[in-house]
Amino acid sequence: MAAELPRWxxxxxxxxxxxxxxxxxxxxxxxxxxGPRRGPxxxxxxxxxxxxxFEGPFLAPERRGAxxxxxxxxxxxxxxxxxxWTRQSGVALVTLAPEQPRALDVVRDLVDAGVMVSAGHSSxxxxxxxxxxxxxxTAVTHLFNAMGPLxxxxxxxxxxxxxxxxxxxxxxxxxxxxxxATVALAARALGDRLCLVTDAVAALGxxxxxxxxxxxxxxxxxxxxxxxxxxxxxxxxxxxxxxxNLMAFAGVSLPAAVAAVTASPAxxxxxxxxxxxxxxxxxxxxxxxxxxxxxxxxxxxxxAFDRRTSSPDDGIRRRV
Numbered sequence: 526m527a528a529e530l531p532r533w534x535x536x537x538x539x540x541x542x543x544x545x546x547x548x549x550x551x552x553x554x555x556x557x558x559x560g561p562r563r564g565p566x567x568x569x570x571x572x573x574x575x576x577x578x579f580e581g582p583f584l585a586p587e588r589r590g591a592x593x594x595x596x597x598x599x600x601x602x603x604x605x606x607x608x609x610w611t612r613q614s615g616v617a618l619v620t621l622a623p624e625q626p627r628a629l630d631v632v633r634d635l636v637d638a639g640v641m642v643s644a645g646h647s648s649x650x651x652x653x654x655x656x657x658x659x660x661x662x663t664a665v666t667h668l669f670n671a672m673g674p675l676x677x678x679x680x681x682x683x684x685x686x687x688x689x690x691x692x693x694x695x696x697x698x699x700x701x702x703x704x705x706a707t708v709a710l711a712a713r714a715l716g717d718r719l720c721l722v723t724d725a726v727a728a729l730g731x732x733x734x735x736x737x738x739x740x741x742x743x744x745x746x747x748x749x750x751x752x753x754x755x756x757x758x759x760x761x762x763x764x765x766x767x768x769x770n771l772m773a774f775a776g777v778s779l780p781a782a783v784a785a786v787t788a789s790p791a792x793x794x795x796x797x798x799x800x801x802x803x804x805x806x807x808x809x810x811x812x813x814x815x816x817x818x819x820x821x822x823x824x825x826x827x828x829a830f831d832r833r834t835s836s837p838d839d840g841i842r843r844r845v
Contacts, residue, residue, distance in 0.1 A: 529730065530572035531822035531829035533763040534786075536809035537573040537799065539617055544581030544592035545739055547608060553577055557615045570824040573809075575794065576617025579610070580666065583621035583628065584646035590671045591758035592646065593740050600628040605635065612639030617794060620666040622647035623657030636661035641794060643695070646671045647682050654685040658692055664793055665694045667724060668711055670702050670757075687714040693793040695722040698770040699762040701749045705774035712775035720793060721767045721785045726750055726759035769817040779817055 530538060542553045557574055582598040589597060598604065600621060610616045619635055620643045621628055632642050644657055645666025650673075665686040673681035686694045694715050698708045702724065712719055723729070728736045728745035736743040736750055736758075743750050743758040752758050764786055771782040784800075791800030798806045808826035811819060822830040 527571035527574060528569070531570075531824060532819065532832075532835070533729075534765045534768075534811035534813070534819040534822055535572045536811065536822060536824045536829070537575050537807075539576055539578040540574050541578040541580050543739055544584060544589070544596045546596055547604075549739070550577075550579065550608060554609075554615050570827045570829045572824065572829070575796075576612065576615050578618040578620070579616060580620040581646070583619075583625065583631065584671075585622040585625065585648050588622065588646045588648055588671045588673075590646060591738065591741060591743070591752055591756050596740075600625050600631045602627065602630050602634050605631055605638075610635060610638065610640060616640050618643060618664070620645040622649065623660075623662060624649040624653040629657060629660045632657060632660045632662055644682055644686075644692075648673050649682045651680045651682075651685050654682040655689065658685070658689055663692055664720075665692055667702065667722060668694050668696045669707060670697065687711070690718070693718045693720050693789055695720045697722055697724045697760060697762065698767045698774060699723075699749075699760050700770060700774070702757065702760065705770075708771065709775040712771060712777055717784060717789055719785045720790045721764070721771060721782075723762040723764055723767055724760045725762055728759070728761035729763060731761070765811075765813070765817060765819045768813075772817060779813070779815070782817065783813070 542550055557577060581592050582596055583600040584592055584597055586594060586597055618641045621631065623644045624647060635642050641664060642662045643664035643666045644654060644662050668686055669683055672683055675683040686692060696711050696719060697703060698721055726736060726738055728750045733745050736745050738758055741752060743752050745761055750758050750760055768782045768786060771777055771785060772779060788800035808823060810823040812821040814820055820832055821828060
């Protein structure tokens with residue numbers, strides 16, 4: 526996947542491990558530590574994994590979405606310690622439901638270990654969400670999805686995400702997870718706190734059909750990636766398309782839309798050498814045309830993708 530992501534303008538990413546057995550997380554950390562193998566196209570550079578995102582297993586069962594219920598767990602500081610969830614070991618971000626018992630203990634332990642914590646898949650009240658931010662939560666995972674609805678007398682996690690300047694907020698701008706008008710609302714409320722995310726699964730770049738999703742099976746259709754019961758199960762959204770959608774849905778400029786996939790997520794991860802163009806920063810660049818289409822992607826000063834010399838049939842098959 527890291528070898529293919531540059532064709533959509535991605536230079537660095539957080540591979541996401543959804544709710545799964547402990548052995549799956551261990552394998553993912555081992556794969557991260559082993560580093561990339563040689564690419565399929567002559568050794569072009571890969572999009573750089575900056576650490577893993579564990580989305581689960583500490584999620585609210587009633588907000589689990591496509592996460593398998595049998596692998597959900599109550600927040601447990603001993604599990605975090607036993608599995609070695611630290612920034613140094615390769616865990617960059619953890620999404621959890623902060624209203625659950627002992628969740629704030631886990632938040633504090635993760636923050637002490639250098640891991641960023643995001644609130645998501647949650648039924649948290651506004652008070653519980655604020656307490657989580659006080660404890661160290663600095664992000665919210667896919668705004669409005671898998672969380673309580675925004676109500677004028679009960680704003681919940683969504684209301685706190687829109688109003689608390691201490692958190693950066695992820696949103697899936699595919700027109701399916703969020704209505705275009707909702708994307709526009711979020712963009713206006715969040716400003717430079719908005720982080721576009723794709724929530725992309727193995728359907729990205731592939732034809733419609735069956736999609737393996739851990740222990741589950743999903744299907745990619747024109748109506749999104751869904752489980753057999755219709756539950757949304759990620760997306761096939763590419764990052765450059767998310768940028769173009771933000772421009773179209775919210776009327777923001779190309780530079781502002783690009784900032785939502787560069788400067789804002791870099792700031793969330795505490796990285797001062799990414800999301801900026803200056804001497805000493807990482808030489809990771811995506812060259813876009815005026816409409817936000819990817820012309821070329823540079824990773825570590827080397828060309829990882831150039832559409833002027835690449836055939837549409839190179840690498841994996843891309844969906845239109």
